[in-house]
Amino acid sequence: MSLANRSLVTIDDLSASEIESVFSLAREMEGGIEKQTDVCQGMIMASLFFEPSTRTRLSFEAAMHRLGGNVIGVSDVESTSLAKGESIADMARIVGSYADILVLRHPWEGAAKVVADYAGVPVINAGDGGHQHPTQTLLDLYTIRKERGSLKGLTIALWGDLKYGRTTHSLILALAKFGANMLFCPSPGLEVPPNVIRKLITEYGGEIETHDVTKKLDESFPIDAVYKTPESPHQLAMMPDVNLEVELRKGVDALYVTRTQKERFSDGESKGKSRKFPVVNRKFLSGKEFRKTMVMHPLPRVDELDYDVDSDPRGMYFKQAAHGVPIRMALLSLLLGCKKPSTFEKDFPEPQVEYPVYNRGYAVTCPNGRCVSVQETETKYLVPEFLITSRDPLTLRCVYCEHGFRPGFVASTDWHEGTLEHKKYHRVDSHFARTIKIENLVLFDTERQAQAMGFMPSHFVSESPDDK
């Protein structure tokens, strides 16, 4: 196990034991944070922030300086060549020839993967749109683990904007990886996205029990869904609401509050959507279930977390933020190969799911308008690529933004070998569609797209033309 020359794009890029080795080194560095100035002496980190940031950027830069390294950087998209229409792949290749490691924040989902693919040096994702923010997740986990000793079997409540809060997407998967249970408490309309839920169920094997949000909205602790780790006793997930409340009396280990990411709302979404959601303050925290709860927040906060919690010993968010420096010091020095990870005798079991890949390079595209693969400057060179995460119903996951979706129409490459009249497309849910072998699949978003490529509708398609 070596971390040298690897990139961190999603939290899945690190196994649980690799994460433990980052924690182990972070703890060591925390012990003498000003004595590490020879660890990365002479090395250069490029700090590429194409979206607003204070804490993440500054803590990465502080971490690199604490290690004795240097920083070059961009903190404003307007002042860069990206404003001249350059692709991020070109930017990655060039900055990769100047620096030893790249740290990237970018509004496009999947941007960090593209930069990692082209830079030629390690790349750390410091937030790519609403997708992931894995170093935030590392310091979140580190904070809980340091206070509680372990993550296994803990109950963590996730609170607020679980849709656009990218920090929570990484965190949810990481908590599952370490065997924690989760309570999802989203603001109305800002639930955990289906692709994250699907990944949880299919790859981590846990169970999700959803609750009726509208019924519980006005109550003090509006739980929308519960995730039970597979190694836990399964009672909770199978209980009705009343028993859930009984179970909660055992207490919540951490309440992870998030800000509503209004800047990511699409135009149709009301900005006032989360108005009625309860504020986390000392009164809210007076319930028995919160007696020993760590109150966490990735910060910045706006109104969702009251200042009266600052002086409460349960308020962990400033300690959590301070952990950003040692965690990032540990990560930088491991990826740069300046430190070796400690080895752990017993490794954690990893989710081992291998999905077939679909990358014909034409026809079907990612429907997520924020995905890097559909941006005008990037389509010139990027080949769309998808994992087939389910055969029935046929479901794709974009390898860049990890958005899950179902294509509309399919055909088979079998026609190559047969006569031209076999060059037909079908509805994805038709009987025939299900018979095509995975390696022969050709997928389309629309009928128009299929026809533009010379395919003709099959009988079944033409029978219901109103579906086009």
Place this chain on the structure above:
Amino acid sequence: MSLANRSLVTIDDLSASEIESVFSLAREMEGGIEKQTDVCQGMIMASLFFEPSTRTRLSFEAAMHRLGGNVIGVSDVESTSLAKGESIADMARIVGSYADILVLRHPWEGAAKVVADYAGVPVINAGDGGHQHPTQTLLDLYTIRKERGSLKGLTIALWGDLKYGRTTHSLILALAKFGANMLFCPSPGLEVPPNVIRKLITEYGGEIETHDVTKKLDESFPIDAVYKTPESPHQLAMMPDVNLEVELRKGVDALYVTRTQKERFSDGESKGKSRKFPVVNRKFLSGKEFRKTMVMHPLPRVDELDYDVDSDPRGMYFKQAAHGVPIRMALLSLLLGCKKPSTFEKDFPEPQVEYPVYNRGYAVTCPNGRCVSVQETETKYLVPEFLITSRDPLTLRCVYCEHGFRPGFVASTDWHEGTLEHKKYHRVDSHFARTIKIENLVLFDTERQAQAMGFMPSHFVSESPDDK
């Protein structure tokens, strides 16, 4: 006397002998500016500039690098989490956990005090709105002192925008502290603010003689007011205008020219207000009183100081700017505890004024719209706090922006002990108001505010309802 771990928010935070110790170290560093790279080795300065700046930011950063330290920073408010609605207290706590010292420029008056209150590490105010800019004052004083040997008894003319030019507010108080005399020559409408004048008189014991501006505006050297240091012979201040001119023939030691800070004008203020004010050029400087005058300017200049002075030996402004680096090197290394201040046998007498504090946390607020204490994001946690700088007339000074003002209405907490009918409010200038003990005072901006808090008007208030 130690300067380690202290903050510099206003020039008053340093005693005269502490300032002398900064000068002494600055001179030492100026002697070998490239040989100091081990002084702050491995330390991190956060350079937080939320307003435009070239020279201040760059000279702080150059100073830290000359000391062998590192810099992390923000130079654009748009690219930070403050744009997401974060309070500066949260920002301070977090950046304070990344860096060893913070340097802050911010448009809100009093912002540096808030950051110093929350950061947990030393904070240097690099300009907070129109309030103060103490390191500029240090290098201004250093420049005069280096050229003239001492500040005591010198005559310094302050020229231009004395209202919004924050550099002059710090400088005026510092010059008074060192026993210099001052001539105030403001552009019309841009006179020294009343709170600075009041502080000068009450705390430094000097005398102010005002002159009729309108009468003198078209003359070549339009003096608006004269400040005489208390230890000087008092003749000048008591003389009529003719004698002032006689006195001036002794010469002005320094002419401190400032740019009109149009960006701080409130909407009502005409941008063309200072049009007729004389330009400082070689012709202007041909008068006898300017024969040995040091011409100073905090820069940037626009039109108030002509380029023909650049080659004149009296032009000191580029030398003055260059002093920014050694002064800031000295200050950084002292506050970081990397250097110890030299001790001076004889200390200067310090103004010793202790005012009572008013901080009930409700009702009266600072009327300065630029004050940090009235900003939407800051009112969530900041408790308004005031010094009672005068009992009659009752006058408050905001502890954040140092703005002085008079509240409208008062009540007494005596009603707590009596019957409810004592819960009455009074005009601040009423007889009854003057009888309330300072520790019992409750202050209101308006009657509406008093009534909203359950107080009723006293007889005298209701007699003149048109005053509301």
Place this chain on the structure above:
Amino acid sequence: MSLANRSLVTIDDLSASEIESVFSLAREMEGGIEKQTDVCQGMIMASLFFEPSTRTRLSFEAAMHRLGGNVIGVSDVESTSLAKGESIADMARIVGSYADILVLRHPWEGAAKVVADYAGVPVINAGDGGHQHPTQTLLDLYTIRKERGSLKGLTIALWGDLKYGRTTHSLILALAKFGANMLFCPSPGLEVPPNVIRKLITEYGGEIETHDVTKKLDESFPIDAVYKTPESPHQLAMMPDVNLEVELRKGVDALYVTRTQKERFSDGESKGKSRKFPVVNRKFLSGKEFRKTMVMHPLPRVDELDYDVDSDPRGMYFKQAAHGVPIRMALLSLLLGCKKPSTFEKDFPEPQVEYPVYNRGYAVTCPNGRCVSVQETETKYLVPEFLITSRDPLTLRCVYCEHGFRPGFVASTDWHEGTLEHKKYHRVDSHFARTIKIENLVLFDTERQAQAMGFMPSHFVSESPDDK
């Protein structure tokens, strides 16, 4: 020959053998790029970027860090005192007192010369408007020289925006200096500016043969003009088009592709002007003349250079960009005096042209609206200055932006010694104008200007008043 304490404003500031010494040191540094951290230990580079840039700024900053030096900087004109109306001369003097070397990018043509004139420390031009970008030229030359061993006698095709692409202006002159031949292939309307052409002919002694662009536009390789180095056999330049194509079969050594600099178009220029110009892709490069061609690009690219060339061994542009770091390391360490240039036995012949200077400080001004000498903040101190590059027709070259032009009217200072009736002005192309001695010339843009300064029209001027 020493490079210490010198500035690099235009590529002409370095002789060919000085350039060779930069290359020699760059190659040495490329061999151990991480072992140079003691070369500029403790020194400070100010990185002043008043226009968008990624690669140039980051590679300068990376270079300084690789040398062990520190960086202070500005990357956004909005956040600096220039936004307060400060002149760049003032900025230069102040930053020059903070840092050991300045690197400047600025939108005004000639800005780097002004900064170099005032800073008091070495200044490197990192691009001044459409004028020059000499370090880009150094890395371009370095790339060709490294691949081909020498520049002499090579054939380099320059492609795309040769009008606003400042990188090409520096490159054209440098290629001429090293004895290379050039093929100019501009997008329609974006030809090499006349002042560059004039300099090539008069100072480098080569020959230019122009071709009919419109006739050749739709062909695959639209050559507009050919420059033959004087030491080459002159057949090519004197050949008709058919033979040019014969000659081309020998092959193009490098094809230097540039992006259309739409951001520099004046309002009148159509943004769609270059639409029909061929894209450089593998198909385009399939011609015999490109068999061994190095494909270069200063980057960023937009659509003019296809991604399909990236994997082609002829694509040199990422290698070219990577050379930015060692070239800038070499240059910084030489100008800072931290390294000495190697000496070459045989020097290259340098163009030795001495032009008379015209700098009366009044009347004629540079007609280039982007020239630093005509900007409102700079006219307060800058004296216009021109080289008289030709006597007949009388032609001036601005010493700042190097724009060439012809003044409208002339007079002679002879009238000082004669009677007032001699104080007359003449058309520049009149017989009398040609008789005025160069040292007596007084030049005007317009008749109005001449009259405003007290000159009267001569007979010949008044004969054609419609010319005013």
